[in-house]
Amino acid sequence: MSYLVLARKWRPQNFDEVVGQESITQTLKNAIKMNRVPHALLFTGPRGVGKTTMARLLAKALNCDKGPTDTPCDQCSSCRQIMQGTSMDVQEIDGASNTGVDDVRQLRESVQYRPSSSRYRIYIIDEVHMLSRGAFNALLKTLEEPPEHVFFIFATTEPHKVPQTIQSRCQRFDFRRIPPQMIVNRLVKITKDEGINITDYGLRLLARQAEGSLRDAISLLDQAVSFSGKEIKDEKLNELLATVDRRYLFELSSALINAEPKKALKILDHVYERGYDLKQFLKELIDHFRDLMVVKFIDDPSRFLDLSQTELEEMKKQASLASEESLIPIFEFLLQAEDRMGRTEHPKVVLELVLVKASSIKPMLKVEELIGELQTLKKELLSGKIRIDKDDFELMGGPALDSPAQGDAGASGGNLKAEASVEQKTWLGFIEFLGKGWPGLASMLKNGRLIGEDNNQIRIEFPENDFCLDFLKDQAEVKKLNELASEFFGRSLKVICTGRSDPGKVSEQATPPGVQREKLQQELLNHPLVQKAVEIFSAKLDEVKVK
Template sequence: MSYLVLARKWRPQTFEDIVSQEFVTLSLKNAVSTGKIAHAFIFSGPRGVGKTSTARILAKALNCRSGPTPEPCSECVFCKEIAEGKSLDVIEIDAASHTGVNDIREIIENVKYLPASGKYKIYIIDEAHMLSQSAFNALLKTLEEPPPHVLFILATTEAHKIPVTILSRCQRYEFKKVPVEKIKESLASITGKEKIRVAEETLYTVAQEADGSMRDALSLMDQLLATFGSEIAHDDAIRILGVLDRTLLRSAVAGILDKNPKNCIETLNRATEKGINPKRFAEDLLRTLRYALLLKTCGKETVTELSDEDKDEIEGITSGESVETLESLFNLMLEGAESIHRSFYPQMALEFILIKLSTLERTVPIESIIKRLESLSGSIKTGEEPRARLDEPRGEYQKRQTAAGDKPVTTPPASGGQAPVNKPKPEPGDLGSVLKFIKSRNAIMGTRLEQAKDISVEGDSFRVTFSNPLHTSHFRKSETHAELRDYLKECYSRDMSIEIAEDNQAPPGETGGGKNDKSENKKKIQNDPALKEAIEIFGGRVVSVKPKQKE
């Protein structure tokens, strides 16, 4: 007896054997049970997910000796003939080689004859989208009103190529890709019955390479079985399948995150020595960065293609990175993978992308910057020493402060309780003295008040007019408003009402709105005290100034 490949030997024989198509099988079983069977079906979906197998099982369910039944026995003559492809009442037609109108005309002439031995005559047209337009037109009338003993099943991987006039005459069932976990479970069951010893990580690798196709997974397993026999080592399977070892991928990702371009290039060289194509390396690296981003933002449940061990390993490598950094790396790798596929020199293009990824500056989340600025503002307000820049040693910071002539802020020691900080009280009639007092309490607030276009005090009213909308929005915040009111109460010894106004009128000679306006706005933003403080803390620089989009 000739050898039967795994894909044919373990072909599903009942609806329960179909992997991960529960919606389709449930609908067909209910239709058979209730006798509400349509005269024409379209099974569409990716390759190797069970379309033709489901069509055969439906034929068995209708023509079984005890049928119609949702659970065919697979033991009677009708079931065995259908499973072996020998039944005269189940006609399978390959539309790729029977595309013409004459082939369809032959079907039309034969549908009027009753089944030879079964209850139904069933036509299974595989790759139905390959039929010509004339063939589809010839089939229309018969497909709409076939004889009661005839059933049509059209299987296709490209349903969009089938005319809508055909689609409207059929019940359509959409088959989906089989998840990696389901393929792995099915492979484990089959290899156990076949007495094949294979590692679980090898099964995951085969399932991932199958790309949602159960038939492809069994074909790959057949290839490994023919090469290594009943005992398959993981390293041997990786070499035969031409798959990039995940340890090399982890090494490349670690080199990128550690800013080690040398490690990345050495990893690429080891991969090419094993026969891995640079384009394949780029695809797998892009997929790994995608997994890292999904795990960071959406959790483990969203990544179904990896085992729990792989998920934990990727999370461990990227645990210290922000979401913004992973987004930047993925976006850059996505653009790089596209250029590598178009390049005549993919090896050099990939090397360039790896160096670019491993030297990319990390992105600091804006929330972290805001928290550090708030911490700085609080330290200035309470009289504590401001922090140095993140990239500057403390000793260097103190030298720089001394060279600038700044006196260190000291806090008097407590004696029997919390000692108040002695600060001169301003003269209420001297506006400059009031601003200086506010600046001693909150340097950023005082500096912004000094940049106001006009400040006036009338009775219990304190009015501030800004020409910069950033300052206006800042002082209209409730917490800033309350803080300024406390300072004014301390200055004037009474509650003051605060009015914040904005003067958008442009100075004379600046109404042209040309390049001078843009340069003035840019200079004004760069001179903003909060921005200067941020640059002082983080040691950065202004790259570009973009206008705020209106909501």
Template sequence: MSYQVLARKYRPQQFDEVIAQEHVTRTLKNALKSGRISSGYLFTGPRGTGKTTTARILAKALNCAEGPTATPCDKCPSCKEIIASSSLDVLEIDAASNTGVDDIRTLRENVRYLPTSGKKRIYIIDEVHRLSGSAFDALLKTLEEPPPHVVFIFATTEPHKVPETIRSRTQRYDFHRVSVSDLSTHLKNIADSEKIEIDENALFTIARKADGSVRDGMSLLDQMSAFAGEKITVQSVIEALGLIERQFYFDYVAAIAAKDASSALDMVKKLVDSGIEIPEFCQGLADHFRHLLILQNSNNPEKLLELSESEMESFRNQVDYFTSGDVLRMIRIITDMTADLKSGIDPRLLLETNTLKLATMESTVLFEDILAHLADDEDIEEEPGSGSDLFGTTAAPKPTAVHPVSEPAMDAPPLEPTVGPSEVRAINMPMVQTAWPEYVDHLKRSNPMLSALLAMAEIKEVRDNIITAVFFNAGGTSKQVVEKPHYMSIISESLREYFKTNLKIKFEVDLNNKGKKEHKSPAQPEKIDTEKLLEEDDKLRNIVERFEGEIVGRKKADD
């Protein structure tokens, strides 16, 4: 026996076997049970969702020896003939190749004849919207007053092209796109029946490529089983179908978030060299940002996003890279670029220029945030004992009676530096991770000790402009040192100076993790008697007093 493709081998033969169209099959089954059979049906919906299949099942249900019934037996001669597409009482007509009025006139002549063996004479007209206007007019009278033994079933992907006069004389059933989860489950059952081993991510990739079409999904699974054999992986699906690996989008977005234009342009070159169409990449990139936007704003993103568990986790890792306003602007840039691609401009040039636009785009600042910063600035300026205004100059005392205020102690936490509204911008984790080594070098110029300690820390999280840094192993001592108020003030000021915005930082210790890379522990400062040292060295004492410094250790100078 010749090989039968999966789309035909696993074509549903009962209403309950139709995938994800319960709202249609339930109504038809109830109508058959109650005997409320219409003379005309209009099945609409995307390709591959079961319109023609449901029409055939309905034809079997009407002409079955036990019918009309909601469960045709598939054993009687009428059911077998319909399954084999050889029934004289069920005529399938392709409207795309029978568009003229003469074809409809022939149909009108034939409807007068009674069925040969079944109970009904059923006409299934696929892609009915392809009929000409005169053909619809010729069909109108027959459809309005059909013979009692005739049933018309129309199927179309474009119901808006069907005249209203036809739609008003039929019962309309809208077939929905099949979700990725439902389609992947269906494909998994077929793969198990065919003894094909396939991983979860490969199933989701095939289901997404099918775009809601069960027929397309089964055809792709058939193609992949021929390509990969008995074991199908997501990598084999990407290679066989010429898709863009999802990790490529994650890497590209990470480069954009880190404002690493060089890496992003390198990825564009890699994309172009691989031969992938740039419009396809733009569509996938817009879809990637859509996932991030939904994760940021939806309480139940799992219901809206058709992703596997591993993919969902990867998207959650990037959800804090941008604000919702940034994502909306990026989607707008991508959609504008997609429109520009149709103008004939070099696609690579467009992608490179828009990549630079994305990588250099400043973060969105809400007006409410600016007002909040202004309000904070006013509060700080008016705080008693602050001693300085917004610009760091000494504020004149107000002519009001105040109680004497003792001078703040050295360990009292100083006021955090403020920035103007123009410096309010969001910082994300890729930006901090990329710039952290340079920041540590920047801090080294003013405070080598703090720089050495921060070099041992790794960035764990950046959220709402708050950096979480982690010390590993025996990092408790380092954490205690850098969290001293005086040193925290130096770190905060240097962060503001380097990143050009207000940033806060907090530190944690992870004793169960050695970190991604080993760091050399800094040499412990020699224990010395600072009072004795200052008494013995007048020059050193003068330096310490003049600069209000402190001795943290002693090191032998290099020759």
């Protein structure tokens, strides 16, 4: 038994046997019944999904002695000739090998002749996008006014390469990939009829490998029969298709989910020893995690998965043991690794690294949990339970507070009065002073930056919508702050805190270097505290001291 035998034997001979293209079938049947089939049709879609088959069926329907009919008889000479590929009036042309102007010129001449023995002359041009520009131009003239007795059926896997001028003269039909379940159903029928024994797992494996192409699926089935006879065992099929035994995928994914790097590496070793292609293995591992996510997030996952019932149950079990917070990062990580695997000459080493890393990923915090933690942090900041020590600036990579840049101390300009005014250095001293008795106030003031002193008012600017600002505008706090500032600086002072978007905004021109440094520090502070909260909670919490 050869591939041709099975594929030919099971090629659909009427519209109702065509698998997975129901809407196209229906449209064409209606057009035939109403005698309104367009004279130029463009069939697009992936390979092996039924474009050429549909074209032949349409030719048969148009030319059947009893037609045009949507149920050609298969008995008349026209039907039989078309089925055997010997009809003089139905020409199949391979666009890939007849690309030139001359070929099309020949075609244009033949178009003028009446059909020899049938109703119509029908041209089926496969892979039409391969035609040369000149050939397309020559074809265009015929398409502009096709003779009544002529039909063109173009098929292509790459419609974007077919010029718009051609497309606009055709009615276009987009063939879709055939869903795995439909392929399986068809394979079940074929194997039953042919007396081939294959498991449900085997059928689904074939369907999965065929990636939506029924022709490929049948061809693979043929190969399997040639390889192992009519009793197709799962192991033999795995061997033939070089697919990974799915047990490895289940075991390895469990190891990743349960964060067991040693176990993961051990399984990889087995896979490697069995001689599997590791790049392919990673691909299947990614598919496995994709399936797990579908099972986890979708109520009726079977519609989206091409798995046997047993596999689906196993998948559900595994998904129920994994949290969504652990699945997503592993999946993302594997996806990123695929690109790297494609480029490396050491796939095993790379995959080992990938597996160790993927099994060490800490689950992500849920957003709600994160917000909860932020709110707790905010409360503790306000209550003074947490204060951010100046050493922490340095830990975070900021400049040290105690080592101002050269010449900084005497810097003046902009809004700063030359003497007897609060400068950057003295302001930082004040914050330090506050830190000893009022750490909450101190850490909040660090969030703002000194603009300058004007009429005994110290102006501090805060980032827009800074939560410290609300707190610092509270009357009791304002009073306390003013008292403390007056005490520290030895004269009556008011501290005015504003947000950056406030109308009373102070000009940012001529910012003294010290202020820039302060600003830098504030940005550092703002950065991990608010904007990159995730990092604080997963990795940098130890840089905020709790006292």
